[in-house]
Amino acid sequence: MKLIFLGPPGAGKGTQAERIQTAHGLVQLSTGDMLRAAVAAGTETGQVAKEIMARGDLVPDDVVVGIIADRTQEADCANGYILDGFPRNVAQAEALDKMLAERSDKLDAVIELKVDDSALLARIEGRAAETEGGARADDNADALKKRLAVYHEQTAPLAGYYKNAGILRTVDGMKDMDAVTVEIEAALELKETDNAG
Numbered sequence: 001m002k003l004i005f006l007g008p009p010g011a012g013k014g015t016q017a018e019r020i021q022t023a024h025g026l027v028q029l030s031t032g033d034m035l036r037a038a039v040a041a042g043t044e045t046g047q048v049a050k051e052i053m054a055r056g057d058l059v060p061d062d063v064v065v066g067i068i069a070d071r072t073q074e075a076d077c078a079n080g081y082i083l084d085g086f087p088r089n090v091a092q093a094e095a096l097d098k099m100l101a102e103r104s105d106k107l108d109a110v111i112e113l114k115v116d117d118s119a120l121l122a123r124i125e126g127r128a129a130e131t132e133g134g135a136r137a138d139d140n141a142d143a144l145k146k147r148l149a150v151y152h153e154q155t156a157p158l159a160g161y162y163k164n165a166g167i168l169r170t171v172d173g174m175k176d177m178d179a180v181t182v183e184i185e186a187a188l189e190l191k192e193t194d195n196a197g
């Protein structure tokens, strides 16, 4: 099964993807995590990405498309994967479609997590406080504002793109974490609903 988790920064994509991957034997592929690892390792990609990420902009499409094209061909992806943070714009979505078509493959579903901007700001400020601002250079108010603006401009249109493709499932990301997981499971029809009572 190949899934995309779509949603603004702080919507809970990473947390939910982690739960769904564990439960269903998929691999979570976070382009943000891979780019942060590249920055930490000081690779060529990391050097390109560092400043761009710190200000909340998008890293060039060819960089992230290349990362995903390579990573999805590794052995642990054979059973399927969850793309967390990719694609981020229509050009990346088109590149992904092309890549999958070349492999005679396709996406199974796109899970969109809907969360209000005000709730996101509160969540991300909490995350910055938890990590004492040290873990992520982009967890600060200015970068978050930029990331939200980029999301609305470039990433949110993907909901329409995947709705047209007939694979969009929208979930209420404002609920508590467990309730969101239940909604995602239901949306994926991976789990029988509890009809007891």
Ligand code: AMP
Pocket: 009, 031, 032, 033, 035, 052, 053, 054, 056, 057, 058, 059, 060, 061, 064, 084, 085, 086, 087, 088, 092, 138, 147
């Ligand atoms: P994330 O951890 O998904 O919030 O990503 C953190 C940062 O990494 C983003 O603000 C971008 O600068 C960069 N990034 C992650 N995924 C992508 C992507 N698919 N396209 C471009 N930039 C990305």
